[in-house]
Amino acid sequence: MAIETNANRAYQHLRNKLIAGDFEPGSRLLYGPIGKEIGVSATPVREAAGQLANEGLVDLVPNMGAIVCSLNRNDLIEIYEVREVIEPATAALAAQRIIARQLAQIEKELSDMRALTVEHRQSERKFAGKRISKRFDKADYQFHKLIVEATGNQALMRTASQSHVLTLVFGIRQHAYTSAGMQRTCDEHERILAAIRTGNAEQARAASAAHIQRGLLDSLATIDEQAEAENAD
Numbered sequence: 383m384a385i386e387t388n389a390n391r392a393y394q395h396l397r398n399k400l401i402a403g404d405f406e407p408g409s410r411l412l413y414g415p416i417g418k419e420i421g422v423s424a425t426p427v428r429e430a431a432g433q434l435a436n437e438g439l440v441d442l443v444p445n446m447g448a449i450v451c452s453l454n455r456n457d458l459i460e461i462y463e464v465r466e467v468i469e470p471a472t473a474a475l476a477a478q479r480i481i482a483r484q485l486a487q488i489e490k491e492l493s494d495m496r497a498l499t500v501e502h503r504q505s506e507r508k509f510a511g512k513r514i515s516k517r518f519d520k521a522d523y524q525f526h527k528l529i530v531e532a533t534g535n536q537a538l539m540r541t542a543s544q545s546h547v548l549t550l551v552f553g554i555r556q557h558a559y560t561s562a563g564m565q566r567t568c569d570e571h572e573r574i575l576a577a578i579r580t581g582n583a584e585q586a587r588a589a590s591a592a593h594i595q596r597g598l599l600d601s602l603a604t605i606d607e608q609a610e611a612e613n614a615d
Contacts, residue, residue: 388426393433395420400439400450400551401523403516407452407551411440437544439551453548455605462598464545466591469526472542473574473590474583476532484532485579491525492571499564509558518559523550525571529578549597563600570596 396416399405411431413424431448434440440448453461498518502510510518523546530542570593577585 388422389429389433391420392417392422392427392430396427396430396434397439397547400434401520401547403519403551405450407450409450410446411448411450413447438548455602458549458601458605459598461545461548462594462601465542465549466594466598468538468542468545469530469594470587470590472530472533472535472538473578473586475535475538476529477578477581477583477586479534480532480578484528488525488528488532488575488578491521491528492568492575494521495525495564495568495571499561499568502559502564503561509560510564515559518564519550522567522571523547529574532578549601566596567593 396411405411411427413427413431417424417427428447431440431442435442435448438451440450443449495518498510498514498521502514505511526546527543530539533539570589573589574586574593577583577589
């Protein structure tokens, strides 16, 4: 039981660090040092890495251990296709099932995103710094996660969480945040939230689908720009 508990602790620790952007794609997870961070041995960390590999977050490489995945263009398209099937449906269900406490939590995450957008705009920098970007990513993740939780459907929670984490870790962070881009994300979130707030399932579905489609286009544009830059070098 202790090993199982430690493995779960290690899994949650590693997953949270991946979501927070603490591990870059292609980096190696060192079981011993990671275990020391949370007071466990390397064995539970190794077990946790196996679970993360099943979720597509790391690759298990012989003689090297766990390597944080690097997704290509086609991988990203496939993940967004999954999101486009699942998340509009969850938004529609949330519009029918959400309760006041859950609605208030979602509104708070959007409020945090708007405050970060204003903070970045006032800085007069072209791109948001690491602190603002990480906090914006976290609020964005929580916004979507809370909508899925509002459905009360455990199977949807597992599936939607996995695909959204993958795009958060490998897709969203591939482009820098401008204040205009942050504002657009907030506005798209507001349209989803407004539909859920009024119980309009079809509007929630449409707003969610449009948001995911735009996210894919932005991520693909960044990947293509990076490829062009590498070819130019």
